[in-house]
Amino acid sequence: MKNGDIIGTPVSRKEGRSKITGQARYVDDMALPGMLYGATVRSGIPRGKINRITFGPGIDWHEFAIVTARDIPGKNCISLIEDDQPCLADGTVNHPEEPILLLAHRDRGLLSQAVRAVSVEYDPLPAIFTLEESERLSEIIWGSDNTFKTILIEKGDVDRVWEQADHIVEGEYRTGAQEQLYIETQGAIAAFDTDGRLTVWGSLQCPYYVHHALKKLCGMPADQVRVVQMETGGAFGGKEEYPSMIAAHAALLALKSGKPVKIIYDRMEDMAATTKRHPSRTRHRTAVAKDGKILGGEIEFTIDGGAYETLSPVVLSRGAIHAAGPYYWPSVRVRAKAVATNAPPHGAFRGFGAPQSLFGLERHMDRIAEVLGLSPIEIRRRNFLQPGQTMTTGQRVEEEIDLGKLLDKAVELSDYQAKKQKFTGENQGQDCRKGIGIAAFLHGAGFTGAGERHLGSVAGLEVTAEGTPRVLVSSTEFGQGTETVLCQIAAEALGLKYEDVGFAQPDTAVVPNSGPTVASRTVMVVGRLLEWAARDIRRKLTSCGLLGEGYSPEEFRTACRAYAAEHGPLRSLAQYQPPDDLVWDEENYRGAAYAAYAWAVYVAQVTVDLATYSVSVDDFVALQEVGRVVNPVLAKGQILGGVAQAIGFTLFEKVIWEKGRMQNSQMTNYIMPTSADLPPIRVYFEELANDYGAHGAKGIGELPMDGPAPAILNAVQDALGVPFDSIPLLPEDISEALSAGAAKRSLTSPAKVGP
Amino acid sequence: MSDCPQGRSKCEMALRVNGERIVVRAYPMDRLLDVLRGELGLTGTKEGCGEGECGACSVLLDGTLVNSCLIPVLQAQDAEIRTIEGLRSDSRFQELQEAFLELGAAQCGICTPGMLLAAFHLLTKKPQPTIEEIREGLAGNLCRCTGYQQIVEAVAEAAWRGTAV
């Protein structure tokens, strides 16, 4: 097959057939002989000291395997960035879903009664639940100041811009927690073999994260621990870190009982106990010139990390870097902070901090436009980053991106101008008001800063004895199309057909550590490594004269077999080499924050029904520049799914908290959109090659989460003339605002005009 | 009268699953979902919520779409039960499956069996549904990955191919 035939082609999903026939094997579809089922006893109070644990009457406790913190052979932690999160509470609890004790039994049905029969007595301690309470330090619940991490990004001298400003515009914006709500709940099976080797099968994103956590927990060497990813029914970041916890619990129960143990969370437990998107607050103070140019600004970005550090520092980092958006800021100061509260730890969720800070920014841009009397289009156009300019971290825009053109195209595709005019003319006196709103944004692909350098990912290819190449990566498939796209890239690089290339099940005993499957890094970073590995394989075959320049798949297979016969298995692994021009100073947050950026302009059209105060999205245009699109159907699917989740984030999905505990942990009460709630979403790609990724591909998975929320809220303001700065925006909020006569309040009141 | 006099203990129940008569030992209040997955190994039927919200556990009972997580197995005794495994050889079902594959309607795949059954049920009742009817017909099946659009397109495509044949 010629080069260029596979990349950009909508080949169907590698594992697609197994999914449409119901044959795909998820962890709950698997059973081992003699297997027990595990369950977790959780704290139920937000903070306190454990006094006593008692096992109630009416249960034959001898039949149960029971595990407490004392049964942990290694270190009692779920090791990630810091080792602060215990695997099982030992003496104190810091959130209401903290695991304290584990139970296992052959009969799954007996577990819930048993869990209820365990009672834990506490000395309760005062707890804190909001960002503000945490900042006030009324209670210190973590470290010395409730702060997991602070970040300062400074560019230019922002203290001097205020006096030059024609206008100073301020605003505060908030986003709520969001549940990933993958349809397959979390679960794992753990078993020890007769040699004491531990294997865990799970629904997970990052086999080597789990591997790392298990080694530390069990005090076992790397080769004694094996982690296998089963088909994974959705993840969205929610299966980045938490699977280490379930795997650890299953492993401890398996160790104690000497039997394989399966833990599958039911929906309520999954929603209540596992991670959610960090709630956030973004404050802007921006100096603007008469012509609409941003002179500089201060941005304060704060996120609620929950009770333990987990991934909060890196979520914060991405959020802070994205806080300035796709605009040129001559000077800026971003102060970011992740604080602790007595809620279950918040964690990774598609976008990883960026949707939060970009929501603030893109609402703020509309506010600036309003103060200046400019259109939302114009304010953005006048401030867009240009090639050669520097971003907040000092990174130069090297790509030949023309954001003005992207904006023009989105305006045209959405018929923005005509609609805006029409709605303004027709809304008066109507029971349903229409509005249109826009958001422009960017998303950095790959790990932030020096993350990729530290990871040093390895990925590769091997050729089986029959001459079939297989992709060897720990990158996992959970719906986004990893398997398919990496096979496309490998096939292209090997000069073979897509069908000729296989994908090894991610299993730490078989595949190298190609890093976690997060951060929209898979195609760009891991795909690139596969290209190198493929080239190496071709080189090996040609250099020993087994293969010529052009070859058929059959000739390739023959050559591989011949090679294997002479030299043993044909295998090539490539390791990430940081490009020389990507330098990052972690200390000062200066340098190349990301190797590449995807750029986008989204336009939302809404109707607000004044009888019910509900917002419906009527039309949605998603235009993005993501580099080379490797598989158009899959890429489009990523955008569609991301926009749908983001519409949920904006208008439907509210976590109701009561003392750190989710009150609506059921699908009936935590509302995600159904097929009847979503508009047609129109997806468009612009392609602009990038030098770093495979075939110039950049990340795509997280981008669509960033833009819809501000675009929709901008549209709501367009429809009602009332600004809303907090999501989720529910009908109840609109009803309150309208009845409070907010409509009459001056629209520019939140902004100070000066100096 | 049920042949399960003492409801509290496990008893034998005869089911008709995918055209086959099968005797299972179960509690009358066992959920049909658990019997299909556990006793019969028909793991193509999934559990997403256990409360009737998500449709991942959809099966056909006498040709009607139901959520098997809400059905005590005793109530399924006299019905003809069809799961995704039993529809494999139905050519209209295959058409739907192919459209799902080609048009990207399955991402993580966990909602897919239920979604396919709901779509199949819809097309059985309404061979040429409008887009709105598809969206309504599938509204009991939650999908977190796709945003539904490619699913709706696949169902429309299968409907169209169905008549073209």
Place this chain on the structure above:
Amino acid sequence: MRAHPGDYELVAPGTLPAVLSLLAQEPGGWLPIAGGTDVMVQYAAGELPARKLVSIWNLPELRRIEVLPNEIQIGAGCTYTDLREHEVVSREFALLPIAASWTGGIANQNRGTIGGNIVNASPAGDSLPALMAYEAELILVSIRGERRVPYTSFHIDYRKTRLAPAELVRAVCLERRFSEYQGYARKVGPRRAQAISKVCLAALARLGDGVVEDIRIAMGSVAPVPLRLRETERIVRGQRIDPPLVQLARRTAAAETRPIDDIRSTARYRAAVGGNLVAEFLGRLSAGKIKG
């Protein structure tokens, strides 16, 4: 968390007399389960207090719709799908199939029954306002025989009804006399499908010469029981609809509701929307925008 199936008893006697005699042997001892779409949800959450269940699903005596000259009798075991697909119900009692079309997804409509909706007695039950508006009667049956009770007084308090232990709802009777009425129904939930109502309205009115001769406004989710808005009806009856009347009705309706704050919505929102829906109904009525 999930309950243990072995802790529960479930029997399926198969006929109505057999079920009734079982219920009579131990009044209150057996919980009927029809489509199970409420019972099984409670069971799954480990919150079902009853330990003994008797299946009434698909009992032939409960699953038929009888069309008589003056009334229609809908068996309590009819599903939402049965209602949506029935010609006479759709033609003469359109509010009911509309409510049925709102009830969960298709799978739920294939199992959920009207009898279950009535006896489950959630204030958010979507078919209940329609039954209020049509002033339905219920046929209750026990081993001792049948009795008819007006539906409007069936619900006593939050989840409390006039159903006696050992009694079943056999059928819902609707008088066939609404051909001159115009109906309006709207559900407001957190999303368009598969949603528990925050407010739902079913309303009927008959106009003569532009004057409202008769009007029935019923609402769900705004009180412990499904509510008839009698006061609002009173101020509208006999009047011509004009903007001041619409505003007055909006305020009266909002004041007449008795909603609460819960995890699904707020009392203020429910009252405001309740008022708005009434205004919307009257507005459409006067503009001739609804058909009978």
